[in-house]
Amino acid sequence: MIELDGLTKRYGNKVAVDQLSCVIKPGMVTGFLGPNGAGKSTTMRMMLDLDNPTSGSVRIDGKHYRELEEPLKYIGALLDAKAMHGGRSAYNNLLCLAQSNRIPEQRVAEVLETVGLTAVARKKSKGFSLGMGQRLGIASALLGDPRILMFDEPVNGLDPEGIHWIRNLMKTLASQGRTIFVSSHLMSEMALTADHLIVIGQGRLLADTSMADFIQENSRSYVRLRSPQQERLRDALHQEGVVAVEADGGTLEVDGATTEDLGELAARHGITLHELSAQRASLEEAFMQMTAGAVEYHAHSEPGGGAPPPPAGAQWGEGWVQRPGGGEGA
Numbered sequence: 001m002i003e004l005d006g007l008t009k010r011y012g013n014k015v016a017v018d019q020l021s022c023v024i025k026p027g028m029v030t031g032f033l034g035p036n037g038a039g040k041s042t043t044m045r046m047m048l049d050l051d052n053p054t055s056g057s058v059r060i061d062g063k064h065y066r067e068l069e070e071p072l073k074y075i076g077a078l079l080d081a082k083a084m085h086g087g088r089s090a091y092n093n094l095l096c097l098a099q100s101n102r103i104p105e106q107r108v109a110e111v112l113e114t115v116g117l118t119a120v121a122r123k124k125s126k127g128f129s130l131g132m133g134q135r136l137g138i139a140s141a142l143l144g145d146p147r148i149l150m151f152d153e154p155v156n157g158l159d160p161e162g163i164h165w166i167r168n169l170m171k172t173l174a175s176q177g178r179t180i181f182v183s184s185h186l187m188s189e190m191a192l193t194a195d196h197l198i199v200i201g202q203g204r205l206l207a208d209t210s211m212a213d214f215i216q217e218n219s220r221s222y223v224r225l226r227s228p229q230q231e232r233l234r235d236a237l238h239q240e241g242v243v244a245v246e247a248d249g250g251t252l253e254v255d256g257a258t259t260e261d262l263g264e265l266a267a268r269h270g271i272t273l274h275e276l277s278a279q280r281a282s283l284e285e286a287f288m289q290m291t292a293g294a295v296e297y298h299a300h301s302e303p304g305g306g307a308p309p310p311p312a313g314a315q316w317g318e319g320w321v322q323r324p325g326g327g328e329g330a
């Protein structure tokens, strides 16, 4: 478990991390999201004692990092895959780390096998591709068999097979009861991997919630209908007091109803349906909407620094409310 309590980091006038409090629990994959410059890397560095908080604290299984006798056995991290010594082989990079942390040498071969680098174990790591370097960084995080693992952008440079592999690795590690904390800009990937989300914007906590709740609470859901008898369908919906909106491709969209209700309504009126589907915005759409006001760097097409436009296909209900500084369940 990792506990952040009022964690704050200032660089001069710049507040990179602002009063961040949350608990990252074991047994699940927790995704760490935020726009560029939101403070994710700074937070992760403070978790590993690579940077000092201006105020507040981080506890790893109840202890400060400096109180951990053999930290690699508590917490393993992939922060910067390029941090390895390029002139050393993959094996020797890991061996040095193992020896300085009193980890048995046999563990080196084990983790190289886990990440699929056994065949290139004796090759110098400076010749490694980005993906191989990423795997070596993951091997070093796993070396101490820690209960807590932290990955900053782990899928960077990995091919689809590699992405699939790391997704399964994280899920397996979480199912063993470990705490897995991962940041990624790839929302589609995060949606498949994380069970829980911590979202920050401009250093502040925006959400600490399950993946399912995050998408449900931050996006519009509706039912899409398509029929070869569109006119009759529209009339039938109108007759039964259901508001339908005409959308692209000759479809109708209905908010606030279930597929069951609408399927039965169509059946009562003897109307054939070619599509009856529940629609929900993606994690990416929900994320962009939530963080719209907390984006630090905008493209030049938005000189006013306003929020990015809604993504293509996203349609937000009137009830949308942004929750700056929202906490649990926000």
Ligand SMILES: Nc1ncnc2c1ncn2[C@@H]1O[C@H](COP(=O)(O)OP(=O)(O)OP(=O)(O)O)[C@@H](O)[C@H]1O
Pocket: 011, 014, 015, 016, 034, 035, 036, 037, 038, 039, 040, 041, 042, 043, 296
């Ligand atoms: N050493 C530093 N000195 C001054 N400012 C810094 C330093 N490190 C980070 N910052 C600033 O703190 C803020 C948070 O940066 P950080 O790298 O933690 O964000 P991030 O969420 O990891 O961003 P990204 O997604 O782009 O990697 C940014 O405005 C950044 O410019």
